[in-house]
Amino acid sequence: MKHKKIIAISISLLTFTGIIISCSDSGDSTEITSSSNSGSSSNCPTKTCADFKSQADAQKTFDSNKSCYKNLDADGDGKACESLK
Structure with missing residues (x-):
């Protein structure tokens, strides 16, 4: 028991x-x-390359916070929105 x-x-x-x-x-x-x-x-605010008039503007944003705006660097080479001039 x-x-x-x-x-x-x-x-x-x-x-x-x-x-x-x-x-x-x-x-x-x-x-x-x-x-x-x-x-x-x-x-992080949502940003795409279409939000910028120039590559230089996109690069400044990307450089300000690379982890936040990593989508701006499609190929991962450190250059944001390479299709912009």
């Missing part, structure tokens, strides 16, 4: 611990997702 109570309590504790771990893991992944979103594009 005592063994059945011990087993039942052990199973309950393991289940409870599993639920806590499961909830904390899903909470951590949400934080990672939101922080990675906020670190990249959410604080």
Whole structure:
């Protein structure tokens, strides 16, 4: 009889611990997702090469924050909006 109570309590504790771990893991992944979103594009205004009149203007914007405006450098060579003159 005592063994059945011990087993039942052990199973309950393991289940409870599993639920806590499961909830904390899903909470951590949400934080990672939101922080990675906020670190990249959410604080950056959306800019495309069509927003600039010249390559020099696009380059100034790109140089001001290369991680924010990385889409202005399509081939990754450090030159923004090379199709503009």
